[in-house]
Amino acid sequence: MSYSVKVLDHYENPRNVGSFGKEEEGVATGMVGAPACGDVMKLQIKVGKGGVIEDAKFKTYGCGSAIASSSLVTEWVKGKTIDQALDIKNTQIADELALPPVKIHCSILAEDAIKAAVADYRKKHAESV
Amino acid sequence: MFAPVYLDHNATTPADPAVVEAMLPWLATRFGNASSRHEYGRAARRAVDEARSQVAAAVGAHSTEVVFTSGGSEANNLLIKGAAACLKPGLLAVSAIEHPCVIRPGQQLVRRGWVVQELAVDSLGRVDPGRFEAVMAQKPKIVSVMLANNETGVLQDIERLAERARSVGACFHTDAVQAIGKVAVDFRRLNAAGVQALTLSAHKLGGPKGAAALVLDKRVDVEPLIAGGGHERGLRSGTENVAAIVGFGLACELAVGRRADLARRLLGLRRQLECGLLACGATIFGQAAERLPNTVYFAFPELDGETLVGKLDRAGYAVASGAACSSANPEPSHVLRAMGVSPELARGAVRVSLGGDNTQEQIDGFLCTLQATVARLQHLTAMSV
Amino acid sequence: MLKLPIYLDYSATTPVDPRVAEKMIPYLFEKFGNPASRSHSFGWEAEAAVEEAREEVAKLVNADPKEIVWTSGATESNNLALKGAAQFYSGKGKHVVTVKTEHKAILDTCRELERQGFEVTYLDVRDNGLLDLEVFKAVLRPDTILASVMFVNNEIGVIQPIAEIGEICRARGVIFHVDAAQATGKVVIDLEALKVDVMSFSAHKTYGPKGIGALYVRRKPRVRLTAQLHGGGHERGFRSGTLPTHQIVGMGEAFRLARLEMGAESERIRMLRDRLLKGLSDIDEVYVNGDLEQRVPHNLNISFAYVEGESLLMAIKDLAVSSGSACTSASLEPSYVLRALGREDELAHSSIRFTLGRFTTEEEIDYAIRLLHEKIGRLRELSPLWEMVQEGVDLSTVQWAAH
Numbered sequence: 001m002s003y004s005v006k007v008l009d010h011y012e013n014p015r016n017v018g019s020f021g022k023e024e025e026g027v028a029t030g031m032v033g034a035p036a037c038g039d040v041m042k043l044q045i046k047v048g049k050g051g052v053i054e055d056a057k058f059k060t061y062g063c064g065s066a067i068a069s070s071s072l073v074t075e076w077v078k079g080k081t082i083d084q085a086l087d088i089k090n091t092q093i094a095d096e097l098a099l100p101p102v103k104i105h106c107s108i109l110a111e112d113a114i115k116a117a118v119a120d121y122r123k124k125h126a127e128s129v
Numbered sequence: 130m131f132a133p134v135y136l137d138h139n140a141t142t143p144a145d146p147a148v149v150e151a152m153l154p155w156l157a158t159r160f161g162n163a164s165s166r167h168e169y170g171r172a173a174r175r176a177v178d179e180a181r182s183q184v185a186a187a188v189g190a191h192s193t194e195v196v197f198t199s200g201g202s203e204a205n206n207l208l209i210k211g212a213a214a215c216l217k218p219g220l221l222a223v224s225a226i227e228h229p230c231v232i233r234p235g236q237q238l239v240r241r242g243w244v245v246q247e248l249a250v251d252s253l254g255r256v257d258p259g260r261f262e263a264v265m266a267q268k269p270k271i272v273s274v275m276l277a278n279n280e281t282g283v284l285q286d287i288e289r290l291a292e293r294a295r296s297v298g299a300c301f302h303t304d305a306v307q308a309i310g311k312v313a314v315d316f317r318r319l320n321a322a323g324v325q326a327l328t329l330s331a332h333k334l335g336g337p338k339g340a341a342a343l344v345l346d347k348r349v350d351v352e353p354l355i356a357g358g359g360h361e362r363g364l365r366s367g368t369e370n371v372a373a374i375v376g377f378g379l380a381c382e383l384a385v386g387r388r389a390d391l392a393r394r395l396l397g398l399r400r401q402l403e404c405g406l407l408a409c410g411a412t413i414f415g416q417a418a419e420r421l422p423n424t425v426y427f428a429f430p431e432l433d434g435e436t437l438v439g440k441l442d443r444a445g446y447a448v449a450s451g452a453a454c455s456s457a458n459p460e461p462s463h464v465l466r467a468m469g470v471s472p473e474l475a476r477g478a479v480r481v482s483l484g485g486d487n488t489q490e491q492i493d494g495f496l497c498t499l500q501a502t503v504a505r506l507q508h509l510t511a512m513s514v
Numbered sequence: 515m516l517k518l519p520i521y522l523d524y525s526a527t528t529p530v531d532p533r534v535a536e537k538m539i540p541y542l543f544e545k546f547g548n549p550a551s552r553s554h555s556f557g558w559e560a561e562a563a564v565e566e567a568r569e570e571v572a573k574l575v576n577a578d579p580k581e582i583v584w585t586s587g588a589t590e591s592n593n594l595a596l597k598g599a600a601q602f603y604s605g606k607g608k609h610v611v612t613v614k615t616e617h618k619a620i621l622d623t624c625r626e627l628e629r630q631g632f633e634v635t636y637l638d639v640r641d642n643g644l645l646d647l648e649v650f651k652a653v654l655r656p657d658t659i660l661a662s663v664m665f666v667n668n669e670i671g672v673i674q675p676i677a678e679i680g681e682i683c684r685a686r687g688v689i690f691h692v693d694a695a696q697a698t699g700k701v702v703i704d705l706e707a708l709k710v711d712v713m714s715f716s717a718h719k720t721y722g723p724k725g726i727g728a729l730y731v732r733r734k735p736r737v738r739l740t741a742q743l744h745g746g747g748h749e750r751g752f753r754s755g756t757l758p759t760h761q762i763v764g765m766g767e768a769f770r771l772a773r774l775e776m777g778a779e780s781e782r783i784r785m786l787r788d789r790l791l792k793g794l795s796d797i798d799e800v801y802v803n804g805d806l807e808q809r810v811p812h813n814l815n816i817s818f819a820y821v822e823g824e825s826l827l828m829a830i831k832d833l834a835v836s837s838g839s840a841c842t843s844a845s846l847e848p849s850y851v852l853r854a855l856g857r858e859d860e861l862a863h864s865s866i867r868f869t870l871g872r873f874t875t876e877e878e879i880d881y882a883i884r885l886l887h888e889k890i891g892r893l894r895e896l897s898p899l900w901e902m903v904q905e906g907v908d909l910s911t912v913q914w915a916a917h
Contacts, residue, residue: 144546149543160529164526165523203586338761340725357623366619367587368587370587370761371724373724447555
């Protein structure tokens with residue numbers, strides 16, 4: 001399988017790898033995928049005032065495309081509001097990384113990770129209000 | 130002792146030095162399995178793909194229409210049995226002069242409810258139009274007629290036959306292993322006329338043994354004969370024979386590139402040979418038919434072909450007494466029988482098939498030796514009577 | 515100087531030994547005759563070479579040359595063996611037994627036999643990859659005509675108890691086929707002693723060329739097969755088609771070398787394999803797949819838990835190895851062989867097959883060990899699963915949002 005230059009770049013130098021402390025203010029986590037399917041993504045967002053995502057981190061168990069998709073997403077969501085983040089579509093991710101058809105599921109997973117993280121944030125936020 | 134002169138190119142050909150040169154790296158250094166995902170494997174895959182394009186280009190086909198097999202026999206088996214497996218049993222029509230690897234698979238189908246009809250040929254070895262028409266009227270499902278016969282070199286009017294076969298809905302296959310490199314073979318054009326499958330083999334055109342192809346119109350359903358891993362679009366499993374396939378690709382490219390010049394030269398040699406043969410009283414089979422430029426199939430009345438080729442071999446000329454088949458078959462050629470040649474004359478059959486390495490001097494020498502040998506044998510025969 | 519990538523995929527294919535290539539070349543040039551040509555010296559010369567090679571193949575496995583049939587490779591041999599035997603003996607019964615960890619060439623052929631009306635039992639293996647003889651015995655029925663068990667597994671290298679299975683089959687009148695593609699040159703094969711009826715061989719797994727294989731068909735007691743390729747009646751009618759002389763000569767030479775060098779070579783490779791295993795065993799959560807004792811020394815199949823196989827392959831692209839997950843297709847299917855061992859999917863996804871061979875060096879093994887240490891560490895840093903395990907989470911209790 002040949003990977004695009006962008007996938008290779010994200011794979012070799014993944015952006016924003018890591019985790020936030022669980023107790024940190026405004027942190028929400030989206031965990032999607034399953035080990036049995038060969039990929040699990042954990043996307044964490046740190047949401048500040050006005051619902052703006054100030055920081056994001058990820059960890060991914062999966063192929064190069066899955067790692068690149070989640071790395072890219074951490075870059076994209078930073079500075080966006082959570083509503084704007086939800087507008088990120090898997091097709092944009094796939095286009096940006098030039099994913100081959102067999103790897104489209106990686107971009108779908110990354111989109112799902114955003115949704116899951118936002119859902120987690122809203123759930124926590126609703127509880128805290 | 131000087132090296133014997135090889136005049137049996139329809140049995141097999143030496144590999145072109147450039148072909149061997151191209152193959153060698155794929156044995157010891159670039160040895161990957163084309164299914165492996167690492168660099169060794171990907172390099173092998175690229176080489177197979179390139180060879181596929183070369184083979185396709187040589188016959189004007191699309192590279193996705195090329196299915197690699199281990200040989201022409203396998204390709205013919207694949208088409209006959211594989212296409213039949215996807216159809217309800219019906220009528221299979223094959224010419225009476227086909228190679229056994231078309232005829233025998235056909236016979237196997239009888240056990241599955243198929244009926245096999247032989248397409249008769251005329252005295253020159255061409256499919257008889259009247260008999261062909263009669264069989265077409267019975268609406269065969271598969272028709273196979275070889276483009277050029279391996280023994281006589283006689284060419285068939287494949288486009289016309291295929292058009293008629295298509296009009297009754299038959300799948301038409303042609304075995305072109307002897308034709309490519311010697312006459313123009315254009316799959317797109319044949320395909321437009323109704324030919325849906327065509328067989329090629331590397332070792333008949335300056336490539337290695339062990340690689341061949343079925344060029345297949347993708348609209349034809351074919352069941353694989355060899356299962357396990359799904360190589361070649363599922364039509365032929367098994368690790369690709371990368372080196373031989375690479376050799377096959379280049380051999381096709383070279384053969385088609387030099388075909389026109391070679392054919393002209395071979396035709397000159399053939400004429401020289403035929404003049405000499407006729408002068409010493411030989412009968413040339415299919416003489417008046419359009420034939421491959423390299424093939425002369427002849428006999429001397431009352432002279433046994435086996436004996437003659439044995440003497441010629443000892444005198445330094447390698448020719449064939451019939452089709453180069455496996456078993457030492459004492460039966461006279463089924464091709465000549467189909468042409469209505471008497472068994473007595475057929476027993477005398479000798480085939481000379483020329484190649485690019487043959488020269489005028491070799492033909493002169495061959496004729497000289499032949500004349501002397503024939504005279505001696507005829508003298509012996511006369512004494513024994 | 516180390517040449518990268520380092521080839522550690524000898525079970526996928528081997529390079530042609532230079533000594534083998536050298537023997538092959540003349541048969542493309544001056545000795546190019548068709549072995550079936552009966553009327554001239556070109557043909558006889560080729561035929562003699564073919565018969566000499568047949569003797570070499572027979573010698574490696576202690577068989578009679580007349581029991582060796584040339585094919586285009588192990589896949590064709592397996593097809594001919596299974597379809598040929600099943601079809602020939604179908605009057606006696608319709609039941610066939612094989613194992614879930616067999617090569618695709620066996621499994622796909624069995625699927626085809628099922629379509630032809632045969633019934634096939636696919637046996638499980640124990641978690642070490644070996645067949646349980648009691649389980650095997652238990653599934654044999656009066657109408658069982660054929661059993662097929664591979665000698666050495668291509669993914670995990672385990673050696674099945676062929677001698678014992680042979681005894682059982684012979685006692686029950688079942689034709690026994692063995693796919694020995696991965697076994698030649700690695701284990702001693704004595705067909706005088708083994709009660710095997712049909713055995714498949716490949717040249718390109720034993721330093722011979724691709725495109726050539728053979729099938730052993732026992733003569734005493736005589737085993738019959740229905741031919742699958744028809745035509746000129748080559749190979750005593752078992753398999754028609756022009757014999758590729760140069761490839762056959764290559765297989766003969768490769769098997770001759772295997773016979774002469776197997777002992778010393780296996781010891782050297784065992785040393786290297788043990789060095790690799792030792793070098794990797796200080797990485798946490800590393801599991802060897804398949805039995806370590808009943809195994810060829812050439813194979814080490816390891817799961818690096820919590821690291822996904824494809825990304826691992828990408829990280830170690832300086833090593834030419836295979837991953838347990840067959841990623842060529844759209845779906846990321848974990849290896850069916852590892853699944854049959856009962857490995858959880860994530861371990862099956864995380865496996866790497868290292869297969870060592872004639873040209874593997876100590877320097878290459880040391881490089882591989884260093885590279886794996888570094889890359890496994892990096893990928894685990896990236897892995898949410900690893901993080902969870904470090905935090906003490908039991909992954910089997912997690913509700914995964916399967917997609």
